[in-house]
Amino acid sequence: MSETITAPGDAPARVPGxxxxxxxxxxxxxxxxxxxxxxxxxxxxxxxxxxxLVGAWMSLLHLTQFFIRNWTAAPYGxxxxxxxxxxxxxxxxxxxLHSFFVTVAVTVLVVSGAWLFGLAGSVxxxxxxxxxxxxxxxxLVPYALPVFTAVITWRFMFQRDNGMVNTVLSDELHIxxxxxxxxxxxxxxxxxVIINIWRLWPFxxxxxxxxxxxxxxxxxxAAAIDGAGFLRRLRSVTLPLLRPVNRVLLLxxxxxxxxxxxxxxxxxxxxxxxxxxxxxxxxxxSFITWNFGLGSAMSVLLLAFLLVVTLGYLGTGRLRRRYA
Amino acid sequence: MHDSTxxxxxxxxxxxxxxxxTVLPLYVMVVSSVKPLQDVQGAFTWxxxxxxxxxxxxxxxxxxxxxxxxxxxxxxxxxxxxxxxxAIITGYAVSRYKFRGRGxxxxxxxxxxxFPGILFLLPLFLIxxxxxxxxxxxxxxxxLGLTIxxxxxxxxFSIWLIAGYFDTIPRELDEAARVDGAGPIRTLIxxxxxxxxxGIVAVAIYAFMTAWGEVLFASVLTDESTRxxxxxxxxxxxxxxxxxxxxxxxxxxxxxxxxxxxxGLQRFLVHGLTAGAVKT
Numbered sequence: 001m002s003e004t005i006t007a008p009g010d011a012p013a014r015v016p017g018x019x020x021x022x023x024x025x026x027x028x029x030x031x032x033x034x035x036x037x038x039x040x041x042x043x044x045x046x047x048x049x050x051x052x053l054v055g056a057w058m059s060l061l062h063l064t065q066f067f068i069r070n071w072t073a074a075p076y077g078x079x080x081x082x083x084x085x086x087x088x089x090x091x092x093x094x095x096x097l098h099s100f101f102v103t104v105a106v107t108v109l110v111v112s113g114a115w116l117f118g119l120a121g122s123v124x125x126x127x128x129x130x131x132x133x134x135x136x137x138x139x140l141v142p143y144a145l146p147v148f149t150a151v152i153t154w155r156f157m158f159q160r161d162n163g164m165v166n167t168v169l170s171d172e173l174h175i176x177x178x179x180x181x182x183x184x185x186x187x188x189x190x191x192x193v194i195i196n197i198w199r200l201w202p203f204x205x206x207x208x209x210x211x212x213x214x215x216x217x218x219x220x221x222a223a224a225i226d227g228a229g230f231l232r233r234l235r236s237v238t239l240p241l242l243r244p245v246n247r248v249l250l251l252x253x254x255x256x257x258x259x260x261x262x263x264x265x266x267x268x269x270x271x272x273x274x275x276x277x278x279x280x281x282x283x284x285x286s287f288i289t290w291n292f293g294l295g296s297a298m299s300v301l302l303l304a305f306l307l308v309v310t311l312g313y314l315g316t317g318r319l320r321r322r323y324a
Numbered sequence: 325m326h327d328s329t330x331x332x333x334x335x336x337x338x339x340x341x342x343x344x345x346t347v348l349p350l351y352v353m354v355v356s357s358v359k360p361l362q363d364v365q366g367a368f369t370w371x372x373x374x375x376x377x378x379x380x381x382x383x384x385x386x387x388x389x390x391x392x393x394x395x396x397x398x399x400x401x402x403x404x405x406x407x408x409x410x411a412i413i414t415g416y417a418v419s420r421y422k423f424r425g426r427g428x429x430x431x432x433x434x435x436x437x438x439f440p441g442i443l444f445l446l447p448l449f450l451i452x453x454x455x456x457x458x459x460x461x462x463x464x465x466x467x468l469g470l471t472i473x474x475x476x477x478x479x480x481f482s483i484w485l486i487a488g489y490f491d492t493i494p495r496e497l498d499e500a501a502r503v504d505g506a507g508p509i510r511t512l513i514x515x516x517x518x519x520x521x522x523g524i525v526a527v528a529i530y531a532f533m534t535a536w537g538e539v540l541f542a543s544v545l546t547d548e549s550t551r552x553x554x555x556x557x558x559x560x561x562x563x564x565x566x567x568x569x570x571x572x573x574x575x576x577x578x579x580x581x582x583x584x585x586x587x588g589l590q591r592f593l594v595h596g597l598t599a600g601a602v603k604t
Binding site: 030032033034036037039040041043044046047048049050051052054055058117120121124125135137138139140141142143144145146147148149150152153154155156157159161162163164166167168171198202229230255258259261262265266269279282283286287292295296299300302303306310 | 328331334335338339342343345346347348349350352353356364365366367368410411413414416417418421423426429432433436437438439440441442443444445446447448450451472473475476479483508533536537539540543544553554557558560561562568571572575576578579582583586587590
């Protein structure tokens with residue numbers, strides 16, 4: 001055998017002297033990977049990329065209810081929709097800005113709460129003890145539950161007269177007086193934050209548990225022998241080693257919370273102003289007035305904000321490096 | 325290495341609080357589903373005045389829950405099957421071939437995950453309505469339209485996870501199969517799939533959970549006859565007189581299969597997550 005072994009993916013080298021030796025790999029092997037990508041590519045183009053481009057185009061149109069079935073006939077409006085959305089003196093712009101700030105506040109509280117709970121749970125369950133497996137499983141249940149059944153249960157718990165929260169807080173623990181509304185007015189903000197933390201902290205717990213398992217146990221042993229207490233080990237050993245996990249985890253939590261539509265949609269008939277998060281604000285602005293042009297402009301602004309934050313957070317090209 | 329008393333104490337308190345926080349809604353769901361109607365209309369009680377399974381019978385009649393159930397099941401199963409198949413083929417290409425544009429492809433696919441759903445919703449709604457108008461293919465208000473939409477939601481994570489799994493399988497196995505005369509497709513089916521089976525199961529559960537729990541697109545892209553559970557259940561709670569015991573019974577029935585499936589196979593999911601993460 002005079003054939004040499006070449007790098008995988010290359011065609012086997014030809015025996016020298018053979019006439020018309022093919023130097024290039026056979027055609028099929030170059031086309032095949034692209035053929036394999038085709039279904040995923042078509043699906044992503046059809047549902048994500050093309051609608052996104054259409055959305056960007058729609059944001060430039062005066063696309064009101066008269067043109068839904070015939071949107072190509074909608075008059076071109078240039079940047080009018082953006083001007084309306086960002087005009088802080090007009091009612092639309094003012095409401096959008098308010099909704100943005102509500103979303104930022106919800107996101108900050110939920111991400112830090114979920115992360116802290118997840119860290120506490122995973123660190124405290126890192127050492128084996130009786131019942132650890134059961135607790136780990138239990139903590140994952142909120143994450144496994146379909147969003148809408150979880151939130152509807154919370155909706156029942158936050159009912160004013162027959163809900164559990166008021167019964168416990170007012171009648172059993174006497175922490176508050178009377179039966180306040182939780183799903184109307186200022187309290188609805190707190191309700192939204194609590195429910196979101198409940199739904200998301202198990203994901204932080206799951207991710208951090210997986211991250212902790214990759215930290216070798218002897219590092220802790222060594223630190224303990226050197227006299228480092230629990231908090232010292234947490235600060236000097238655990239947290240630095242969890243850094244790569246935390247980096248991705250915090251970003252995912254941020255994006256999920258910021259874009260979350262489900263919780264507010266199921267929790268309220270119509271969200272009170274104190275819990276008017278951005279996704280549902282755009283949804284209602286679009287479908288109540290049927291002004292899709294304006295709704296699209298708001299969506300594009302939202303995407304622009306998320307892109308800036310994400311790229312700023314990641315630095316550039318981290319995903320690319322992974323698969324290049 | 326011994327834990328100090330203080331640490332054991334802190335651990336006890338914190339874990340107890342986390343457990344209570346986690347369990348409360350689950351307890352409310354279960355206990356309310358076996359309460360008679362007057363119990364859930366009056367002040368909350370920790371135990372039912374008497375246990376009844378009537379809510380589990382009545383819930384099918386108050387709203388067309390059976391139809392919602394079938395719609396959800398059909399859409400979620402079809403979306404899961406399609407997205408798993410596509411993810412396998414794509415994961416194979418990404419893991420086993422070096423080709424131009426591979427990095428760009430993965431970047432684009434993964435970054436669609438971060439886009440707010442609301443951004444696609446309006447254009448997709450318009451596109452569906454207009455496809456119906458010009459070609460007669462009914463996507464708006466149909467299970468087909470929802471299935472196509474859902475299969476793309478699970479795709480990015482599924483491709484990433486399956487490609488990660490395939491990467492852990494040594495290429496020598498492929499080579500051996502090739503020497504035996506197997507083509508790429510046979511190699512995929514005979515060599516890679518059996519080894520990656522846990523990853524594929526994990527992806528299937530993930531895809532099913534995604535479709536089963538989706539609310540935003542279901543609220544717009546379905547009509548009364550194709551309504552899924554996610555939207556239908558909200559209809560219960562919006563009525564003027566809410567039968568909370570039936571709502572909780574329905575929630576329990578809807579949640580149970582997903583929760584059991586997830587918990588039973590969480591090992592695979594966690595393993596899949598770490599298999600993917602090791603590469604970063």
